[in-house]
Amino acid sequence: MVSVENPLIMNIIRGLIGVVAVILFLSLNVLFLTWLERKVIARIHVRYGPNRAGPYGLLQPIADMIKLLTKEDIVPEKADKLVYNLAPMAAFLFALMPAAAVGIGSGLIAADIGVGVLYIAAVSSLSTLAILMAAWGSNNKYSLLGGMRTAAQSLSYEIPLVLSMIGIVAIVGSLSTQDIVAAQSQAWFGIIPKWFIFYQPLAFIVFFAAVVAEMGRIPFDLPESESELVAGFHTEYSGMKFAMFMFAEYIHFVVGSALVVTLFLGGWHLPIISPLVENLGWIKYIVQAGIFVAKMYVIIFTLMWVRGTLTRTKVDHVLSFGWKGLLPLALANVVITGVVLSI
């Protein structure tokens, strides 16, 4: 019992719990998401989607996992073995890293670091590296083209992504995600929430577009556009390695949506309900997490809807959209925010 009072060991235990919690939270969401996405897209496509494994096909993700686990792991003869084998793990790891600084409730966060937003911006661009590793390591031309597209694309959307967060940081005066959410807890007349989507609509548009590009989803799924590059950077991957890429992709999906909620949609705050549960002890945390997850799924559903509606863009259109569209908008937002704040 002595050790419990030791702050270092406390920190380590807390950190470990955080890591496990983050991985568990993301994994469960990803498993559910694979099912949900297939169902939602199927409905948009006038199909049924998975409906054989379990009720409403809910066991489909488990069936998929078993299938992927038992698949043969094929390594191309001429692949760069080290890079090829490391890439899926790197993709998985880099996708997990930003999740540490995103909380789902006040204090429900793996690592409440002071420079949270900066940390997220820094590590989220690392996943580009994993994709480049896969593209290069596979020794496949389709993969290489996919990797090149990723590199070009990430350059064009990472900058607007970071710039669009500056406005919020300036208003809050802190880089911590906890502080950013706390700054959105109030409401006008107790009903209209003071979310940053209302303060920073321009930044929201830029951030949303950039984050979709970051997730690599339609209309920005160029690195793996199946009709052009077969499967892009993961063409040569099979079995669990392929599964890790898919996992990483869905983690991006969850984390990206969570970021949108944290930065612009008030995190775990909801007018009327949040003040009610403020003093209810552990119930407060459950309600907060519930609100956060619900908001996150609104964003996720929207993105699935987008996928069902739009076609894929062209690589040069993405670049010009990033540089000529998003970047000036993000810069304008920074200037406007600066001027307004100084007044």
Added chain:
Amino acid sequence: MAEEKPAKEEKVEEAQEVKHELLDTLKSKFGEKILEAKLRRPRRLQVRIKGEDLYPVAEFLKNSGFDHLSCISGVDYEDRIEAVYHIWSYPRGELMQINAELPRENPEIASLVPLYRAADWHEREAYDMVGIIFKGHPNLKRMLLPESFKGHPLRKDFKTEPMSWYSEGEAEMWETQVEVSPPEEGETETMVLNIGPQHPSTHGVCRLVTTLSGETVVKIEPVIGYLHRGVEKIAEKRTYPQFLPLTDRMDYISSITNNLAYVLAVEELLGVKVPERAEYLRVILSELQRIANHLMFIAAFGADLGAWTVMMYGFREREMVLDLMEQVSGQRLLYNFLRIGGLKEDVPEGWVENVRNFLRVLPERLADYKTYFYNNEIFIKRCEGVGVLEPELAIELGVTGPMLRASGVARDVRKDDPYSIYDRFDFEVVTEEAGDTLARFNVRFREIFESLNIIEQALNDLPEGEVRSPEVPKVIRPPKGEAYSRIESPKGELAYYIVSDGKSPNPYRVKIRSPAFCNLSAFPHYATGEIIPDMIVNFASVDIVMGEIDR
């Protein structure tokens, strides 16, 4: 071009005279060289020459307005080989058939590539199949068969024993080799990417050997033949009715039109008149098939753009056509419903009502498509100005069908060279001016509505009566002769060239002029210089079916 349409009736009359005039001019100009010149039937001219005189005759014809090289076929007559050229004249509205006789031992003939660029692939195919050597062809190598193949299968003395054409130890030669030239001085290094034969966007088993500089496509060389089943050879071993089911398997997305082109050619050989009701039903079925084909095109086009929703929608609407087809023929894909001299049987009771119902429902559904595509900026941006095919180039490359009309050339076999009873219907030849991928999409989309219009007219006039001509004999042995039936299939000009020797119940030679084959040959000419995503939509806009291209 628009003012020509009302004047069409007189033009045919006038053409009767001009025709003779042309044949007379040919005779007087070339004298002894013209072995035979005749008018087979209205709009069908035929000239027989020696192989060595081909080029000047073709040059003269090209200058007299014969601008569309429809087909080149090789026929082995055991004592000689004939290279048969079918050249259509858009301005005159006539088809010239040139039979160029060649010795069997060394069948050499001048290549027509300098005159008609469309001749490129046709000549390669004739070389591959019959072994005619085209002097001056820039790239004379096998088209449908692998390089290591021995012999020319459509020669009459070709041994069809299994594997006689295959030699041991040449398995590695099986793949068609494509030469890659190293970069010249001052050029950036390029990368060769084999797109296909297994690739999501090649619509079957087409292989595109693409030279890339970054993502920019520098050169494309389509390699086809992966689905070659030797249908033309099989035709020589089957009786006329027995070959009919195989025509379904050419363009399996629109089998009725393939049936139609074949039976029209055989009926021309036999001189059989088809009952009125059968003619109307043929038109209705063909137009339904056109709708199904275009819906399938839209679906596949959507898939290539990453718009899977549209793909599902396209399939859903196509399902309605398939249901109608199933009601008449019992089949959903390969109907085999047309017969020489009519149809297999009459349509079931209530079918006409079902078609009318379909005519009502489809436009409502298509309204959604309009919203989806034309309100979608990403879609418009991806297709607009991409892969522009100039009208002159399109004609020269032998492009037909919606692709040609998208380049602003209002040519449709149904109007220019009416077959069946298409001259009785009032419909518009859909054209677009731009010639880009968006135009090609638009033409097909708008053609659906024209087809609905034709079906409605045909349903209103549908007479009662027989659907199968009693004149057709039990064993079909057409008199000695040749027939070339051109129809407007959903993909373009589809033609069956059939030679009958007058004694056998089997066709002596069947040559299929596949529209997608010619349209695909034009693809490299307009798709280079753009990036891979553009190439994919360009390729999708050709609307190919490999079954028809490889035959």
